[in-house]
Amino acid sequence: MSACDTVEQQQEGERKSGKVKRKKVKGECKIHILNDDCLMHIFSYLTKRERFRIERVCKRWKAVCLDMWLYQKHLDFTSVFPSSSETLPFPSSSESYLDMPILEAFLKRCGRNLQSLHLANRPHRLNISVHKIIATYCKNLRCLHLGGLPVTTFGFRFLLTISQELRVLNLDCCLGVFDKDLRRMFRGCQHLESVTLSRNKNVTGKCLRFLAHAPLKELVLYECNSIHPGNLVSVLRELKSLTSLSLSSCDRVSLRDVPVIIGAAPKLQSLSLTESFSFNSTVVEALGQLHDLISLDLQQNYAVNDQIMDAITRSCLKIEKLNITGCNERIRNTGYVTDSGLRSLAALPNLFDLSMSYFPSLSDKALEAVASKGKLRKLVCRGCQTFTDVACISVVTSCNELELFDFSGCDHVTDATVRVALDSVKLRTNSVKLTLVVGGTRVSKYSAVKKNPLLEVDFSDLRTYRCRPRFVFDHCFPPPLIEDFRYRDVWDDDDAENYFDSDFYLYNFDSDSYLYNFAHKE
DSSP: OOHHHHHHHHHHHHHHHTOOOOOOOTTOOGGGGSOHHHHHHHHTTSOHHHHHHHTTTOHHHHHHHHHHHTTOOEEEOTTTSOGGGGGOSSOSSGGGSEEHHHHHHHHHHHTTTOOEEEOTTOOEEOOTTHHHHHHHHOSSOSEEEOTTOOOOHHHHGGGGGGOTTOOEEEOTTOTTOOHHHHHHHHHHOSSOOEEEOOSOSSOOSGGGGGGTTSOOOEEEOTTOTTOOHHHHHHHHTTOTTOOEEEOTTOTTOOTTHHHHHHHHOTTOSEEEOOSSOOOOHHHHHHHTTOTTOOEEEOTTOTTOOHHHHHHHHHHOTTOOEEEOTTOOOOOTTOOOOOHHHHHGGGGOTTOOEEEOOOOSSOOHHHHHHHHTTOOOSEEEOTTOTTOBHHHHHHHHHHOTTOOEEEOTTOTBOOHHHHHHHHHHHHTOSSOOOEEEEOTTSSOOTTOOOOOBTTEEEEOOOOOOGGGSTTOOOTTTSOOOSOSSOOGGGTOOHHHHHHHHTSSTTOOOOTTSHHHHHHHTOO
16 A cells, blocks of 8 residues: 555544544654645645646545646646647647547536636647537636637527626637527627627628627627628727727728728727728718727838828827837828838827837937837837938937837848947836847847846847738738638538537547646647
8 A cells, every 4th residue: 555545544544533633653754744725835836747747646636636637727738739730830740739528528628617618729630519518617716718710600609608707709710610600699698799700701790689688898700801880880880898909901991981881889998900991081070989999909001101190299298108110001092101100109198019120211310219218118020121320329328218229120220229228228117028020130249238037138030021012922922722711511410419419429538548648738
C-alpha cells in the first residue's frame, strides 16, 4: 500500500470520527499534510494540461482538481496548444488541434458553471456535433465565441436551449448560418449586448429586427456582402442602446446608404467604415452628427481626404482613437490626406491612440504638430518613408505618457531616436514604460544604448507589404479555387437528423490513453 493511499484512508477516518488533529503517518510525503484549500491554491498555478496530468496521482488530488474546475468561469484554449500551430495551415500532429474528445473532457469538468467559452480562431478538428456538446454541458453561458466552426441549421438549434442568458455571441466566419437560424436565436436572446456576424454571405439582415428588444451595444458586420441596407437601417432606429457599429467591407452598402445608416444611430461611440466605402459631402455632414464618437476606424478607405479630417476635428471632439492607416491613394479627384489634414488632428483634445501607416508624402512638421499636445499614448506610423529622426524625436520628447511608438519601415529613422528616447524616459516621473518598434529602419541592433526598465526596443518589422503605397499585389495573391462554399451543398438537415439520433457524440475518453497523451503532450 502506498503512502498516498495511507494518507487518504487516515483522512477518511478523521472525517468519520470528527477529529481535527492529524497524526503523522510514517513515510508520508510532506505535501499531503496540506489541507485541500492549500492544495487548490498550489494547483491554481498549473497549466490546464498539468491539471489533467496530476489527476492521475491519487484519488485525493483528482478530487481537488475536479473541485477546482467548478470555479472555472472562462474557458479558452490560447495557452493549451502550441502557439506555433496557429501560424501553420496544417499543424504537424494531432495534438496541435482541439478535437471533440478533448473539448468534451474540459466541458464535463467546468461546463456547469462556465460563463464564457471561446473557441474562435483556434486550430481544431471539431465537427458539427460541437453545438450539442456545448448545449449539454454549458447551461449558464453568457459569452459564446464560435468563430470559424462548422455550423448547420440542425446543429444550431441545440444552442437555442442555452440562449436565454447570452450577452455576447460571436459567429465570425460561420458559413452555415442563415437568417432563419439567427431569427430563432435572437428571438430567445433577451439580454444580448454584442453580436458579431463577420464574413457571412448568407445573412441579408432580416434577422436583425429580432434584436430590437435586446439591449444591444455592439454590432459587427464585417464582410457581410449580402446585408441589405434597408433591413439594417430599420433595426438601427430601434436599437436605442447601440454604441458600436462596424460595417467594414460590406459591398452592398452604397454611397447613398452611409449617411442614412449614420443618421439612424446618432449616439454611436465607435464606428468602423473601412476599405470599400466612398465618401462625399453628404457623408461628411453625417459624420458631423456623431458628437459622442470616441473611436473611428477608416483604414484602407481611399476616399478619406483633408475634408473628412476637417469634419472630424470640428464635430467629433470626443475622439480618443483614430485609425487612418492606408488612406493614401487619390481616387476620382477627391484628393487624399495631406500635411494640412494631419495637422488638423492637433485640435482633438482627447486623442491618445493614432494609427496612420503607409502615407508616402507626409512631412516631419505635420507629425510634430500632432505630437505637440503631448497626449499620445499609442502612435503607429509604419511604412511612412518620409519621416525622419526629426519627427520621431519630437514625438518621444513631447509625449510623456507614450507607451507604444511603432515606426517600423520608416527608412530614414536612425539610432538617434532611440538615444533620445532613453534620455526622455529617464526624466519620466509616471513610471510609464515606452516600447519602440524599429524593424525595417536604420536603427542598429548593435547600437550602444544602455538598458533601462522604462524602455524596450523591439526590432520586429510589422509592415504589411501589400498595404504600402503603389504596391501591386494581384499577382501575389491569386483568387481562391472555391469562392462561395456553403455547408448546405454537402450537408442537409436530413443527414443531420440521422447523425444526431445516436449518442455517438459522447466520447467519454476521460480514462482513456487518448486523454492521457493530451495531458502529457509538452
